[in-house]
Amino acid sequence: MTSPFCTEDEISHAAVTPLACPVCQLMALQPAVSLGRPIRLQATRQRLRRHGQLFQAGAQFGHLYGVHAGQLKTCTTAPDGRQQVAGFHLPGDLLGLDGIASGTHACDAMALEDSLVCAVPYAGLMDLLAQQPEMERWFCKVMSAQLVRDQRVMSWLGGMRADARLANFLLDMLRRLQAHGFSGVALVLRMTREEIGSHLGLKLETVSRAFSRFQAAGLLAVNQRDIRILNLDGLRQVGGQVP
């Protein structure tokens, strides 16, 4: 069931579900489907320490990365040097898709905590997709899902105030974590207030104040990076507030 390339040792994590990594899923499915001339994906797993860099903007693109365990962030760098967190990536996410367009990575990827990723060569993946219509469809869906996710974030940035942005961010994280077997009422943020703020177009002080307001309103119990949801409907209501 599990792939020989991605074992679950080395990194201890609260709940690493089997095949959380999309690369592993891909490779597990592969022998079952490829009946003609099987292509072996030369995937390798890679260990990352906290703050370790997976790839860098401008570097040559050659691999996609599946998050097996841990969490990462991707950061875009504007021409003037300002950095911004483009997204956070949980187990099961596929990283590096933005490098396909130009052949060089368009953002930096850095681990928020000790993490385990699976690297799959893009050329080999393309060859495999060409042979496997099922996987071709799967891959296009993954890219499309990323587009939809980005549109959601754009709607936060474009039309919501601080509290609503943070509420939606938390609800989004909850949903994604829950999809991988984590609790639906508690979460441990692996990123700083500053990183959250950078992602949401806010300053860290504003994020902190929003957390305090949520706690005062009885929506959350906040203890540093440990968050417990006390009033989910209330949080949803804040997330849907119009100016």
Added chain:
Amino acid sequence: MTSPFCTEDEISHAAVTPLACPVCQLMALQPAVSLGRPIRLQATRQRLRRHGQLFQAGAQFGHLYGVHAGQLKTCTTAPDGRQQVAGFHLPGDLLGLDGIASGTHACDAMALEDSLVCAVPYAGLMDLLAQQPEMERWFCKVMSAQLVRDQRVMSWLGGMRADARLANFLLDMLRRLQAHGFSGVALVLRMTREEIGSHLGLKLETVSRAFSRFQAAGLLAVNQRDIRILNLDGLRQVGGQVP
């Protein structure tokens, strides 16, 4: 050279370059590459009047659309009903990619002016891609390029003030139009101030004031929707301003 499905009549447009529509490019390339068993794409062209709707959020996804002539916008609708312009689409752009993920369109698409689009069935396209590695790579690049574009817009919304957002928006439009043979120093906006504002996370009054400031600074000559660039470097400078 040109495809039988997408002729250039019906819509008169300043400069419709041959094969501006990606669907047409696709179909023109097809016979040259597909030597084994050719798959014929059942593409159809579709005429859209100003404010005509191409597809609607929630509607079943089945086709991708290449913009042959004219301009369109896509709008996301938040759960609370607020609408936001997700993007503007020029000749040569491919629309509907966000529907692949879930099988239903994630946004509305509406024509800003009389337009001509080419609809290609997604299932047929997938079949074709499976046979044509070149086209598979091309399609993945198109999706990735859209991801990179969205990341750029996110960086505008998250980290820039009104003037910088508008400057970057104009520079982006110029670049895209120039890539299709239009002038690099003048452009005619097909969208209202309100639509620009919605896309940039600003109110229409703020967009209007920014235009006025640009004109006062000698960067632009603004006449309603006719924009002429007077100082490109100055505009770039505004686009890179830090708070």
Added chain:
DNA sequence: CGCGAGCTTGATGCCGATCAATGCATGTGG
């Protein structure tokens, strides 16, 4: 012509940025 959609400009207020100080947890070396 008169209507209306879209654009411009002004006055005012609020939200979030900014500057600044403090608190709190972790880690490190004496």
Added chain:
DNA sequence: CCACATGCATTGATCGGCATCAAGCTCGCG
């Protein structure tokens, strides 16, 4: 073990940019 440094979070005071409300203005069109 303590003293100290460091990174991160919280809270307060103040300021500025953009939203908001409101009033004309322009232009296209029936």
